[in-house]
Amino acid sequence: MTKRIAAALAAASTLALATPAWAGDSEGKIQIKAFATGVLPNGEITEVRTNLVGAPATSDSQASDSVVPTLAIEYFFSKNVSVETICCVTPHDVTGKGGLAGAALVNDAIILPATVTLKYHFDLGAVKPYIGAGPAHFFIFSEGVGASAAALGATRVNLSNEFGLALQAGFDLPLNDKGLGFSLDAKRYFVGTTASFFAGNTLALQTKHKLDPWVVSGGLSYRF
Template sequence: MKRHNLLFAACCAAAISMATPAYAGDNEGKIQLKAFATGVLPDGAITDVKTDLIGLPAGSQTRATDSYVPTIAAEYFLSSNFSIETICCITPHDVRGTGALARARLIENAIILPATVTAKYHFNLSEGVKPYLGAGPTHFFIFSEDVGADAAALGATDVNLSDELGFVLQAGLDLKLNDKGLGLSVDAKRYFVGTTATFRAGAATALQTKHDLDPWVISAGLAYRF
């Protein structure tokens, strides 16, 4: 859990470091903070089998479970139309079997920290209504994963999901509620990132598979700009 705490602190520090004063003469602040309720909806399908010493049955497939968590976003406006945003969250997931592995418990309690930075363009459609598009890099840190009961029954003693780099696309809408910086925000992100699952039996690699995570991340909540 020490790694978990360090990564969480680093992400929050990145958000705080963006909080600089507004430029003189601007009628809107340069900093926007958002508190969201967020759904993380990953895929988790197997895309390649690298090692298979246990003999997966034909039609074996997997999925990662959805997660619903609070998240925070911090955004710095370079101008009225351009901004840079980072997020702070961790999401727990399990991995279950589908197809020939239907309902099999394979991985439990995997925690993902999606270190993400996006560059965003904001459209001025009307007073107080600003839709936006964004894109940027992400790095998924995955930790705390445990062997599921059905994988353990097949002899797996340890499992690891690899950390990976990826890319994210973003779209959303900010709606101004008053002249004191309060607003509503809805946001949708599509991540393009995978992972490699390695199951070990003792010191030997018994199964190694590549997976698409590629989650949709849907958020809604309050924003405060200052």
């Protein structure tokens, strides 16, 4: 997966160098970024609330990585301060670790990570680094029961929507004075979810998880 992310960022960099000038404004109030983004969950089970299926005490889980296109929209209040939101959805499968190693638990869960960050930009010449932070709300939908969970009698699974925090750092590199640029961005989210597996109407297994993904992006920006 690391090689896939590196390839996506390299492609975005090549595209940035090959794109012609646009009629924007390098000091404009609005900036739009089109990214290739790697979403790298760093999760684990933090609490077992219900365990009617007798899952081993050493059971754990891991969500799969994902590479997706994303869009960021940013508004500058001043030269140094801006607010940014992103638009993307990321698909993930969940498999077991430890006592559940290799078990297919959840298929095709889609995460919409609604995020707003307040950013501070440093003026260091051509390269303009920034840091940011803000709230996030993970909307999770379309999750399906994995084959291993279904074999244990699970008929339905739900991953709860949750609030969390995002920390952010990156840089913008103007490519001309018409608003075109190249950007690299990294976010670390601190957010969890509760996984509930049902057998019919009976809650058979419920566990709390931290997700805490790294989200790494690279691509073009356009300011106007």
